[in-house]
Amino acid sequence: MHTHTTTPVVIDRREGPYGEVVLRRHGALLQIIANGCFLMDTSDGRSERLLVDAAYDALDGRPRPSLLIGGLGVGFSLAHAAADPRWGPIAVVERERAIIDWHRSGADAPLAGLSGAALADPRTEILHTDLVAHLHGTDSSHGAPRTYDALCLDIDNGPDWTVTEDNNSLYSPAGLAACRARLNPGGVLAVWSAQPSSAFDDALRNAGFQSVRTEEVTVARGVPDVVHLGVSAA
Numbered sequence: 001m002h003t004h005t006t007t008p009v010v011i012d013r014r015e016g017p018y019g020e021v022v023l024r025r026h027g028a029l030l031q032i033i034a035n036g037c038f039l040m041d042t043s044d045g046r047s048e049r050l051l052v053d054a055a056y057d058a059l060d061g062r063p064r065p066s067l068l069i070g071g072l073g074v075g076f077s078l079a080h081a082a083a084d085p086r087w088g089p090i091a092v093v094e095r096e097r098a099i100i101d102w103h104r105s106g107a108d109a110p111l112a113g114l115s116g117a118a119l120a121d122p123r124t125e126i127l128h129t130d131l132v133a134h135l136h137g138t139d140s141s142h143g144a145p146r147t148y149d150a151l152c153l154d155i156d157n158g159p160d161w162t163v164t165e166d167n168n169s170l171y172s173p174a175g176l177a178a179c180r181a182r183l184n185p186g187g188v189l190a191v192w193s194a195q196p197s198s199a200f201d202d203a204l205r206n207a208g209f210q211s212v213r214t215e216e217v218t219v220a221r222g223v224p225d226v227v228h229l230g231v232s233a234a
Contacts, residue, residue, distance in 0.1 A: 014098040021098045040073050047217040047225040048076035054215050054227045055150040055190040064088030065149030070131045072099050075115030082118035090123050095130045135178040147184050154192040159200040176207035186234040195223045204230040
């Protein structure tokens with residue numbers, strides 16, 4: 001039986017500061033829905049893995065680079081990074097308490113199967129805060145603004161299709177400048193998108209990023225997912 005013939009079952013529904021977030025099971029898949037907008041599910045993970053690998057490959061071979069992942073989601077990006085011993089410290093920024101709980105609220109956390117080993121890794125740290133605030137250094141609860149060797153952002157369906165209005169500011173000139181300010185010299189910004197965006201490539205160049213390019217995630221049909229990459233000046 002195909003999964004799409006089954007009826008989705010809601011496992012948890014929460015009202016958060018940014019609206020409603022829902023975790024539901026649809027056949028064999030777990031899905032995260034935010035304000036009625038499908039965010040992601042546990043079906044694949046190829047694009048999340050490419051996001052992390054492309055960022056690593058764009059670095060200059062530095063030992064144990066530090067990584068910031070924007071958005072915990074179903075945990076694919078974190079799990080893939082933590083499975084790679086070449087990465088150093090791995091911080092994940094997630095603003096939805098519900099999503100963090102679904103990964104680590106005890107043995108019955110629905111998403112723990114994907115992320116359990118990664119969350120137990122001593123390199124991993126989960127920061128419950130807003131990514132935009134963290135990048136701008138205004139979330140004082142997490143100490144002085146940090147810098148990273150790589151930023152991997154996967155908090156929307158891409159720069160042209162954001163989940164909440166606040167997230168638009170992330171892809172603005174000020175938002176991209178904040179990303180650059182959080183990168184160590186020669187660091188890499190990698191942004192996942194459900195579709196290519198030449199306008200975003202231009203925005204990266206205008207924000208001072210170098211070696212701007214996109215990598216495609218091949219899909220069976222339709223427009224490929226892409227990862228936008230830019231490197232901060234060394």
